[in-house]
Amino acid sequence: MAEDLNVEVVAADRKVWSGEASIVIARTPEGEIGIMPGHEPVLGLLVAGAVTVRGTGGETVVVAVSGGFLSVSENQIAILAEQAELADEIDVAAAQADLDALGEDGDGAARWAQARLDVAASR
Amino acid sequence: MGAQLRELRQRIRSVDSIKKITRAQELIATSRIARAQQFAEAARPYSQALVRAMEAAAERARLDNPLLEGVEEPRRSAILVVTSDGGFAGAYSANVIRQSEALAGLLREQGQEVVPYVVGKKGVSWFTFRGREFGGSYVDFTGKPSYADARKIADDLLDAINTPAEEGGVDEIHIVSTHFRNMVTQEVRARRLFPIMVEDVPEEVHRAEAGAVRSGNGGSSGGSAAAARTDVLPLYEFEPSADEVLDALLPQYAGNLVYTALLDAAASEWAARRRAMKNATDNAGELQETLTRQSNSARQAEITQEISEIVGGADALAAAGSE
Numbered sequence: 001m002a003e004d005l006n007v008e009v010v011a012a013d014r015k016v017w018s019g020e021a022s023i024v025i026a027r028t029p030e031g032e033i034g035i036m037p038g039h040e041p042v043l044g045l046l047v048a049g050a051v052t053v054r055g056t057g058g059e060t061v062v063v064a065v066s067g068g069f070l071s072v073s074e075n076q077i078a079i080l081a082e083q084a085e086l087a088d089e090i091d092v093a094a095a096q097a098d099l100d101a102l103g104e105d106g107d108g109a110a111r112w113a114q115a116r117l118d119v120a121a122s123r
Numbered sequence: 124m125g126a127q128l129r130e131l132r133q134r135i136r137s138v139d140s141i142k143k144i145t146r147a148q149e150l151i152a153t154s155r156i157a158r159a160q161q162f163a164e165a166a167r168p169y170s171q172a173l174v175r176a177m178e179a180a181a182e183r184a185r186l187d188n189p190l191l192e193g194v195e196e197p198r199r200s201a202i203l204v205v206t207s208d209g210g211f212a213g214a215y216s217a218n219v220i221r222q223s224e225a226l227a228g229l230l231r232e233q234g235q236e237v238v239p240y241v242v243g244k245k246g247v248s249w250f251t252f253r254g255r256e257f258g259g260s261y262v263d264f265t266g267k268p269s270y271a272d273a274r275k276i277a278d279d280l281l282d283a284i285n286t287p288a289e290e291g292g293v294d295e296i297h298i299v300s301t302h303f304r305n306m307v308t309q310e311v312r313a314r315r316l317f318p319i320m321v322e323d324v325p326e327e328v329h330r331a332e333a334g335a336v337r338s339g340n341g342g343s344s345g346g347s348a349a350a351a352r353t354d355v356l357p358l359y360e361f362e363p364s365a366d367e368v369l370d371a372l373l374p375q376y377a378g379n380l381v382y383t384a385l386l387d388a389a390a391s392e393w394a395a396r397r398r399a400m401k402n403a404t405d406n407a408g409e410l411q412e413t414l415t416r417q418s419n420s421a422r423q424a425e426i427t428q429e430i431s432e433i434v435g436g437a438d439a440l441a442a443a444g445s446e
């Protein structure tokens with residue numbers, strides 16, 4: 001591909017990551033979606049979990065998101081989540097504590113804690 | 124006389140320590156304004172992307188959400204009143220409360236019930252003191268609001284608007300908060316958050332974007348092409364569907380609106396506090412000067428009296444000796 005994807009991962013209160021990428025893999029309610037340059041415009045919901053961004057230099061960035069959505073148009077990808085953390089930033093102890101406090105009743109905060117743990121475990 | 128001088132010196136000392144405190148408060152407030160503005164700046168990319176996505180989804184989805192379509196005759200309204208937790212901020216909280224009372228009066232004239240949701244200890248104590256009922260109170264974060272705080276408020280408001288008015292819900296949500304124009308000007312604003320007024324926020328973003336694109340391109344031909352591109356939204360594929368995307372976006376949008384309002388109010392609060400503390404410092408300085416003058420003249424008066432007593436005493440002795 002001649003062009004690269006321009007990716008921005010934005011949380012409600014800050015920009016988490018931005019840069020060039022060759023592929024972005026995220027999870028929507030209907031399954032995983034992989035986006036490469038030249039993809040048609042998409043506006044999709046995300047479920048809590050990992051978003052994987054493979055940079056043009058071959059490096060891989062994994063971000064835990066609490067949900068939110070992703071928009072793709074003209075090789076611009078915006079991933080918007082109320083909460084998002086880079087894999088390296090995740091505080092495993094805090095996430096585990098959150099999960100223990102909430103229990104696994106499957107509501108938003110618990111899923112977010114679980115997503116952080118999963119991403120942290122895979123780093 | 125000696126007592127007066129001692130009293131004046133005591134007052135000068137206490138004014139001096141008050142001045143030190145208010146001066147410190149002023150400096151703290153100044154640095155907090157900058158920090159509040161940084162937070163507002165950091166939140167901007169999210170707001171912009173969110174508004175763009177909302178526009179795209181709203182174009183294709185059915186618009187029967189209570190957040191988008193109001194009822195014909197609203198009967199109950201929620202007002203989110205954003206005041207401060209701390210004092211020492213001049214009329215900051217008082218202004219907001221006054222404006223919210225004016226809005227409440229207006230809504231009651233239209234035959235609506237008003238349910239206040241109050242942010243900040245000052246507002247909460249104002250409403251509690253008057254025995255008013257309120258829908259919710261949120262304290263201990265106004266100087267430095269986090270997204271989680273905003274999320275909680277937004278969730279409560281959304282619960283209220285998704286409940287029919289007969290069952291204790293509301294039909295409209297208004298917000299009264301302070302907008303930070305610059306360091307010297309902050310204005311209290313009353314806005315309706317939901318149902319969304321179509322011409323409200325998106326228009327502003329449109330203009331801002333168009334302006335930015337044009338100035339970025341410089342050339343007139345490139346500018347018009349870029350402007351045309353911002354007007355036509357790309358034909359998005361929705362995943363899973365436009366309706367579901369919009370339904371998921373609206374709560375996020377609500378959270379974002381509350382969050383930006385809280386940040387704006389926080390910057391305003393610190394600016395109001397800085398101004399109040401600067402005035403207090405200036406006043407303390409003036410008072411100190413006046414008191415110093417008074418104490419000087421008291422000291423002079425004391426000396427003068429002592430001299431005249433000595434002279435008078437000496438005269439009396441001389442007169443007694445010569446007899």
